[in-house]
Structure formats: structure tokens, C-alpha cells
Amino acid sequence: RERPRIRLSTLDMAKLQGLPEGSLGREYVRFLEDNKVSPDTRMPPKFVDDEELAYVIQRYREVHDLMHTLLGMPTNMLGEVVVKWFEAIQTGLPMCVLGAAFGPARLSSRKLQVLATELVPWAIRSGLNSSCVLNVYYEQRWEQPVESLRAELGILPPP
Numbered sequence: 017r018e019r020p021r022i023r024l025s026t027l028d029m030a031k032l033q034g035l036p037e038g039s040l041g042r043e044y045v046r047f048l049e050d051n052k053v054s055p056d057t058r059m060p061p062k063f064v065d066d067e068e069l070a071y072v073i074q075r076y077r078e079v080h081d082l083m084h085t086l087l088g089m090p091t092n093m094l095g096e097v098v099v100k101w102f103e104a105i106q107t108g109l110p111m112c113v114l115g116a117a118f119g120p121a122r123l124s125s126r127k128l129q130v131l132a133t134e135l136v137p138w139a140i141r142s143g144l145n146s147s148c149v150l151n152v153y154y155e156q157r158w159e160q161p162v163e164s165l166r167a168e169l170g171i172l173p174p175p
Contacts, residue, residue, distance in 0.1 A: 022154065040157050040162055041159065043085050056121045058078055058080070060074060083102065085162065088174040093123060093127075097119035098131070100112050100119060103115075104143070105140055106148065122128065153173045
């Protein structure tokens with residue numbers, strides 16, 4: 017049984033950087049560079065005795081930045097809250113639900129209005145409409161255009 021991982025040790029960053037604009041791999045690398053993050057910053061799960069569940073949680077953590085890429089959301093508080101809404105609908109994980117529910121407390125009234133009227137409804141519709149994003153073998157999709165993968169998964173175009 018395969019258990020793909022997204023780590024610097026498993027990625028050919030130079031190859032991903034050389035992929036065409038708009039491809040999943042190129043846009044993922046751009047996201048990492050623009051936000052000064054690394055796939056290796058995700059800590060392994062703790063206090064999980066079940067090996068299968070530990071892998072699922074690890075996979076969730078590793079694809080989180082890909083969710084930003086697919087959803088077109090930045091890593092600022094507004095973008096994180098939108099991604100958490102999508103992930104909460106997709107996974108039902110308590111940490112996602114809590115992030116979606118309490119993250120908005122740190123937003124300005126203007127951003128709260130955009131969140132409530134545009135972004136949360138879109139994230140909920142996309143989360144309900146799309147197939148399970150944790151089951152995608154992203155490592156075999158680096159060359160696929162982001163728009164094509166969004167359409168295939170049922171993720172609606174960002175507002």
C-alpha cells in the first residue's frame with residue numbers, strides 16, 4: 017500500500033519550478049516561495065496510536081498548502097479561515113471546524129463582511145461539491161493545470 021508524502025526529500029523542486037505557468041507543481045512552488053514556507057514545516061502527528069489514522073492526519077497536514085494553491089487563498093488570516101472552512105466541510109476534523117469558527121474573531125469588519133457574504137458561502141459550496149481532496153495523488157498531478165484539477169475535483173472557481 018502506497019503512502020505518498022510531500023516533503024522536500026520527495027520533491028524535485030527544480031523540476032517543479034520548471035513546469036509551465038498554471039500547472040499544479042509550478043503554482044505550488046510559487047505559493048511556497050511567496051509565503052516563505054516549506055512542506056517540511058508540518059510536524060508529525062502526536063498522541064495518535066493508530067498508524068493508519070496517523071498517516072491520514074499527516075497527509076492532511078502535508079496537503080494543506082496545496083489547498084491554498086487549489087483554492088487560490090493566501091496565508092493571511094482571511095485566507096487561512098477560508099481554507100479552514102473548506103477543510104471543515106471536507107473532513108469534519110475538529111481543528112478545522114474550530115479554525116473556521118473562531119479564526120474570524122481576528123478579522124476587521126470589512127474582511128468579515130467579505131468572508132460572510134462571498135468567501136464562506138463559496139468555501140462551503142466548494143467543499144460540498146468536490147470529491148475528497150485527501151484522496152488525490154497530487155504527486156502524479158504536478159504537470160496538470162490548476163484550473164483543470166479544480167474542475168476535475170469539483171472545486172468552484174474562486175470569487
